[in-house]
Amino acid sequence: MNAPAPSPETPRPAGEFDLIRRHFQRPGQPGAPGVALGIGDDCALLAPRAGHQLAVSTDMLVEGRHFLPDADPAALGHKALAVNLSDLAAMGARPLGFTLALALPDANEAWLAAFASGLFALADAHACPLVGGDTTRGPLNLCITVFGELRPGHALRRDAAQAGDDLYLSGRTGEARLALALLRGEAWALDTLGPLALKTRPELRQRLDRPTPRLALGQALAGLAHAAIDVSDGLAGDLGHILNASHLGAEIRLDALPVAPALQPLPPAQQEDCLLHGGDDYELLFTAAPDKREAIEAAARDSATPVTRIGCLMAPPGLWLVQADGQRRPVAARGFDHFG
Amino acid sequence: MNAPAPSPETPRPAGEFDLIRRHFQRPGQPGAPGVALGIGDDCALLAPRAGHQLAVSTDMLVEGRHFLPDADPAALGHKALAVNLSDLAAMGARPLGFTLALALPDANEAWLAAFASGLFALADAHACPLVGGDTTRGPLNLCITVFGELRPGHALRRDAAQAGDDLYLSGRTGEARLALALLRGEAWALDTLGPLALKTRPELRQRLDRPTPRLALGQALAGLAHAAIDVSDGLAGDLGHILNASHLGAEIRLDALPVAPALQPLPPAQQEDCLLHGGDDYELLFTAAPDKREAIEAAARDSATPVTRIGCLMAPPGLWLVQADGQRRPVAARGFDHFG
Numbered sequence: 001m002n003a004p005a006p007s008p009e010t011p012r013p014a015g016e017f018d019l020i021r022r023h024f025q026r027p028g029q030p031g032a033p034g035v036a037l038g039i040g041d042d043c044a045l046l047a048p049r050a051g052h053q054l055a056v057s058t059d060m061l062v063e064g065r066h067f068l069p070d071a072d073p074a075a076l077g078h079k080a081l082a083v084n085l086s087d088l089a090a091m092g093a094r095p096l097g098f099t100l101a102l103a104l105p106d107a108n109e110a111w112l113a114a115f116a117s118g119l120f121a122l123a124d125a126h127a128c129p130l131v132g133g134d135t136t137r138g139p140l141n142l143c144i145t146v147f148g149e150l151r152p153g154h155a156l157r158r159d160a161a162q163a164g165d166d167l168y169l170s171g172r173t174g175e176a177r178l179a180l181a182l183l184r185g186e187a188w189a190l191d192t193l194g195p196l197a198l199k200t201r202p203e204l205r206q207r208l209d210r211p212t213p214r215l216a217l218g219q220a221l222a223g224l225a226h227a228a229i230d231v232s233d234g235l236a237g238d239l240g241h242i243l244n245a246s247h248l249g250a251e252i253r254l255d256a257l258p259v260a261p262a263l264q265p266l267p268p269a270q271q272e273d274c275l276l277h278g279g280d281d282y283e284l285l286f287t288a289a290p291d292k293r294e295a296i297e298a299a300a301r302d303s304a305t306p307v308t309r310i311g312c313l314m315a316p317p318g319l320w321l322v323q324a325d326g327q328r329r330p331v332a333a334r335g336f337d338h339f340g
Numbered sequence: 341m342n343a344p345a346p347s348p349e350t351p352r353p354a355g356e357f358d359l360i361r362r363h364f365q366r367p368g369q370p371g372a373p374g375v376a377l378g379i380g381d382d383c384a385l386l387a388p389r390a391g392h393q394l395a396v397s398t399d400m401l402v403e404g405r406h407f408l409p410d411a412d413p414a415a416l417g418h419k420a421l422a423v424n425l426s427d428l429a430a431m432g433a434r435p436l437g438f439t440l441a442l443a444l445p446d447a448n449e450a451w452l453a454a455f456a457s458g459l460f461a462l463a464d465a466h467a468c469p470l471v472g473g474d475t476t477r478g479p480l481n482l483c484i485t486v487f488g489e490l491r492p493g494h495a496l497r498r499d500a501a502q503a504g505d506d507l508y509l510s511g512r513t514g515e516a517r518l519a520l521a522l523l524r525g526e527a528w529a530l531d532t533l534g535p536l537a538l539k540t541r542p543e544l545r546q547r548l549d550r551p552t553p554r555l556a557l558g559q560a561l562a563g564l565a566h567a568a569i570d571v572s573d574g575l576a577g578d579l580g581h582i583l584n585a586s587h588l589g590a591e592i593r594l595d596a597l598p599v600a601p602a603l604q605p606l607p608p609a610q611q612e613d614c615l616l617h618g619g620d621d622y623e624l625l626f627t628a629a630p631d632k633r634e635a636i637e638a639a640a641r642d643s644a645t646p647v648t649r650i651g652c653l654m655a656p657p658g659l660w661l662v663q664a665d666g667q668r669r670p671v672a673a674r675g676f677d678h679f680g
Binding site: 036102 | 388390394398399403439441478481487488490496498570
């Protein structure tokens with residue numbers, strides 16, 4: 001209140017509250033259904049529809065760990081929210097809103113504007129408003145918590161797979177891993193695809209930077225599929241979480257796995273590694289009873305999401321890969337471990 | 341799955357999932373009411389009671405900004421949750437659960453164990469279970485999102501103050517600021533209280549390190565008081581948020597402000613600065629109609645929380661301090677700005 005009035009030539013440095021208002025409060029937005037009170041008080045107030053539960057997930061993204069220091073801020077805004085929405089999708093929930101806590105080394109206006117544009121484009125596409133947050137100075141760190149609603153008993157839980165279930169995958173895996181290898185200059189990727197691969201195949205970079213959360217599919221599967229998880233640490237590793245929680249084993253048919261065009265020139269071992277252990281895919285991996293095949297096809301069609309049946313679940317523990325020649329071999333359910 | 345079996349002498353380094361399980365999953369805990377599914381799936385599932393809204397708040401704590409690198413991890417665990425529960429208290433909500441996202445420079449077991457002990461002691465005291473989270477490697481950063489429930493229309497909103505309302509404060513302000521000054525060796529504090537003050541007055545350090553969220557009072561005020569906020573950035577600055585949101589002004593009677601014993605030896609200017617601009621107090625500042633004085637007293641008594649009437653709200657904007665001699669002077673509503 002005692003600060004000198006800013007002049008048009010030399011705007012005073014933006015304070016925390018100014019920054020938040022300028023980039024993250026959007027007074028022109030109509031109130032979202034399910035949000036009784038948004039940004040600006042001690043808490044936001046959410047009102048799920050009567051008879052619905054609230055699904056909650058939180059993810060933290062750290063510079064140097066989850067993204068490079070020179071990451072495009074608009075893509076980062078997209079991805080930070082996308083990975084959280086993907087958790088809602090894997091539960092079968094409909095998005096209600098999200099909170100954002102942001103540590104920034106300095107109040108960089110251009111960075112914030114770009115970050116907010118990427119963030120809100122995805123939020124608007126899924127009617128998922130920002131309802132609260134926190135901003136502080138510190139090493140760049142993004143923490144998003146996302147809220148969704150679903151009917152009790154309809155959640156796609158990891159521990160709900162049944163022996164004999166079909167195993168399904170949305171979209172395809174491996175492109176994000178390949179894009180990361182090309183960015184990092186890993187020889188196995190550069191040798192096969194050449195140094196210009198990221199330029200000539202912009203869809204590869206897109207898969208790494210702007211994953212698509214499979215929300216429509218997840219909601220279509222709620223109450224229909226048994227178990228689901230989103231593939232963030234690699235297909236095999238994330239399937240391992242379902243198998244552990246459900247006390248089951250599984251078989252994946254290698255020739256059933258969809259292979260993106262960019263992965264087709266890779267030698268078989270590298271291709272398989274991308275498909276099974278790539279990570280950052282944000283596809284849905286789910287199980288359903290064999291008598292639900294038509295309903296699953298309809299859910300895929302209605303949500304305009306490609307879905308492939310890639311294997312099945314079995315009572316004996318373990319994860320097996322069935323090759324085109326019929327041979328079975330065990331697969332390590334290894335995933336990415338931040339402290340491994 | 342392919343890692344060598346650990347030997348008792350050389351345990352293998354704890355991986356992310358091990359760490360989370362060891363310190364943050366507590367299988368012995370009974371299921372909390374309101375939590376349909378806790379840690380371990382893509383999302384947690386919360387089920388507020390029928391006819392209740394969900395209150396949500398998020399806070400991020402960064403090393404070097406909100407706590408010192410050598411901070412006691414148990415106290416840090418307490419404080420990280422306390423500042424979030426304080427936001428629920430300021431809304432009048434009852435805690436349901438919280439998520440924790442944690443970036444750690446390394447997997448330090450002793451630090452994690454102490455941190456978890458402080459965190460869970462406070463969580464258990466308020467029946468507020470950990471329902472989900474995320475752990476990653478990075479500069480130390482804690483992001484907690486807390487969930488509570490309350491009846492629609494009962495929330496203590498910042499924009500709900502009325503002209504003519506009484507202004508109340510729980511507990512007292514300034515001790516956390518004084519403790520911080522002594523820790524930092526600020527001359528004005530050391531000169532008056534001496535270098536041993538933190539040793540001879542352990543309650544001062546306690547106020548800074550282990551604030552008490554005023555949850556019982558907040559719930560007793562829901563539907564009774566008008567506006568409320570928790571005092572985190574200083575009494576005057578946080579009152580400013582109520583005044584801005586409610587389009588009102590206020591008067592504070594200086595001699596009505598409770599003064600802690602440790603603050604009494606301070607020169608008047610420093611004492612006033614601690615009381616009005618100290619920060620880190622986590623007391624509730626709230627307004628209520630004058631005809632509710634007996635009910636407010638009962639709420640304070642029932643929640644075993646000291647409450648003092650310190651002023652009133654008025655239609656003309658501005659924040660005024662009324663001195664013991666009757667003189668009025670304006671107070672800057674300045675608070676702590678992380679990017680100021």
